[in-house]
Amino acid sequence: MVKRISHKNSSCGVARPLDAIGDGWTLLIVRDAFDGLRRFGEFQKSLGLAKNILAARLRNLIAHGIMDAVPASDGSPYQEYVLTKKGRGLFPLLVAIRQWGEDFFFEPDEAHVLLVDRMRGLPVQKLELRSQDGRVLGPEDTVVHPVREPTASEEK
Amino acid sequence: MVKRISHKNSSCGVARPLDAIGDGWTLLIVRDAFDGLRRFGEFQKSLGLAKNILAARLRNLIAHGIMDAVPASDGSPYQEYVLTKKGRGLFPLLVAIRQWGEDFFFEPDEAHVLLVDRMRGLPVQKLELRSQDGRVLGPEDTVVHPVREPTASEEK
DNA sequence: GTAAGTGGTTTTAATTTGAAACCATACGCG
DNA sequence: CGCGTATGGTTTCAAATTAAAACCACTTAC
DSSP, X not given: OOOOOOSGGGGSSSHHHHHHHOSTTHHHHHHXXXXXXXXXXXXXXXXXXXXXXXXXXXXXXXXXXXXXXXXXXXXXXXXEEEEOHHHHTTHHHHHHHHHHHHHHSSOTTSOEEEEEETTTOOBOOOOOOBOTTOOBOOGGGEEXXXXXXXXXXXXX | OOOOOOSGGGXXXXXXXXHHHOSTTHHHHHHHHHTTOOSHHHHHHHHOOOHHHHHHHHHHHHHTTSEEEEXXXXXXXXXXXXXXXXXXXXXXHHHHHHHHHHHHSXXXXXOXXXXXXXXXXXXXXXXXXXXTTOOBOOGGGEEEXXXXXXXGGGOO
């Protein structure tokens, strides 16, 4: 049922997350959840996807600990789907997608939406990767480094 | 051929990018491209996916302007696949995926890799969304705002 | 010239997707 | 109560996608 990218590389730090969210619909569901949608029908109406697909995606999101089904909230006998902490952790990722979309998927004069700071009403800053000492880092300035967390069993 | 999320929402700033990269393999290919891979065979060996699928994904990436096929570089009669500017714009998104993965997909004592600043060898900062005046913004601090770019045809 | 390596395409089966139909429960209300 | 409607799914089935494997073309090595 759960998609599995069966390969040695599946634990590379990018593949494993993609196994959970690497699907056309999943991140749109998460996005709607950030926008406050909670009910099955709300997601379905907002996204216009088939109900069986939505049910499958929600099951998958729950199985991955990204969303949770909670009993009610307005007294109705149904469930609501809410983001977990792990799910809320996707916020920077969604912002990155949106900013990339803003930059490359709209003609300069095409109507689109912009993410703004609610408090001031001004556009947010562009996401930037920075070093500990504050330099902005590009792809060529970074490298992946294997790490073993220093646990208590550090003695040999 | 090209996947299309046919829905009114397809222009929402998130759905449109996902239409280009919302696929399990595509971002892994892009990631490998950031790591310097260029040749068909390199991608195939690194990812272990079927050749027809890789060919289809590369075609799609090229069609979306994310990668480009350039004639050669080492004299061999084949092509190389390189990221365009648009493709390099995916760097923050890949970092966001990786950081989310680091935070939620590995046990504390599980071996994994960390993204480090090449110059200092120190881990990079966590990606944060900030307002123009530097406050860190969470999901509840932002709102999408429709925008029409002020073009020259602004006079009525 | 023949074998092996690279970069694909074609073929075919298995899996996934999606639309529509169906079903079950709850509610509104005359 | 009895009936229509809304919600939240599951089931069914056809169509599209994916994936493995076979095949093919071209080039280089020997």
